[in-house]
Amino acid sequence: MQKNTRDINGVNWDDLRYFLAVARTQTASAAAKRLNVDHTTVARRIRELEASLATVLFEKSRSGGFALTSEGQRLLSYADTIETTVQSASEQFTGGAHSLSGHVRVGSTEGFGSFFLAPQLARFAQAHPDISIDLLPVPHFVSLSKREADIAILLERPERGQYVHTKLCDYQLRLYGTPSYLESHPFPEKTAEMHGHAFLNYVTDLVFSPELLYLDRAIPNAKANFCTTSIVAQYHAALQGTALAILPCFMAEPDPGLVAVVPEQISITRHFWLCCREDLRKLRRISALWDYVRQAAEINRPLLMGEVSIMAFPPP
Structure with missing residues (x-):
């Protein structure tokens, strides 16, 4: 039986894309625009990621948006490395086939x-x-x-x-x-x-x-x-x-x-x-x-x- 992305240590790896977008834009609406989804989807995926890790990744406020907590800063380093590794691997296989x-x-x-x-x-x-x-x-x-x-x-x-x-x-x-x-x-x-x-x-x-x-x-x-x-x-x-x-x-x-x-x-x-x-x-x-x-x-x-x-x- 094939496992879904959440079965490994309880983390949905796709949630990390949402996490990186919010960390970089600091708002759910800007992250949603970058990911081409609704801002409620972004907020939900962040809540699910925080629940799976049993920690708070962002301090949220109406005026200040999403600010990384110390735990969020730690995750950012790992997520950024994962993203870079995946991108590098993708380029190795696709080569010059894509723009x-x-x-x-x-x-x-x-x-x-x-x-x-x-x-x-x-x-x-x-x-x-x-x-x-x-x-x-x-x-x-x-x-x-x-x-x-x-x-x-x-x-x-x-x-x-x-x-x-x-x-x-x-x-x-x-x-x-x-x-x-x-x-x-x-x-x-x-x-x-x-x-x-x-x-x-x-x-x-x-x-x-x-x-x-x-x-x-x-x-x-x-x-x-x-x-x-x-x-x-x-x-x-x-x-x-x-x-x-x-x-x-x-x-x-x-x-x-x-x-x-x-x-x-x-x-x-x-x-x-x-x-x-x-x-x-x-x-x-x-x-x-x-x-x-x-x-x-x-x-x-x-x-x-x-x-x-x-x-x-x-x-x-």
Whole structure:
């Protein structure tokens, strides 16, 4: 007599799909949409999984959705590994017989994710409609170890952990202001004499990486009367013509409303790192997106370094 999926240790292995969807989306409705089922089905399957394991996996609230408990966090690690193993096995048997499919979550710094990756990944998604992509452009580090993303673009190379990583690209930052600001505020020839200018900056005690403290190094004693945790907010504030900001060239150069100020004196080069969990790297959808992002960065080196203002796109 054939056993059903619940006979082995009382766990229905299919319930783990529902568990992973809820853990990743944090709501039953979003998980239901991803799984193409009714949200009541998702809630029921989670209750059944909790009953079979005799534990509570989620703290549930109307305002906060589904938040993993400590037991849920433990199960997430196992369920994620099971999913990756099944996907890898499936790809080994199907080979190239099927089109690329599945889900990929990409984490990135806020500016790069919003201004560079978003248009690039839109083209990739169009070419691969069976791959669903989550892009997380956030002003903080994305944790690969906590499964917050499958691929991450970071300011700093990971020092430890089971990751595959490579230097993605160099990029340049310059000091930018509007033409109207520069007309009304004569600019000195030496950076040491910029004390009369207003600047935009990060909130120093809240930066997630010391790599972001560009202004303090480029213009010592610069006065910033407006600070924010967001580079996108600095970009929009700079466009108001009330202050200067150090911005990545890939953000500012395409905008005719901003002009680089003394670029021969203030030009900062930084790097992005492309990282992925080692156990995911060989999945076909991960590999395809990884290669696409690398190619997009390579052909856009002139944009990233402030030499041109037009973005290029790899062939599909």
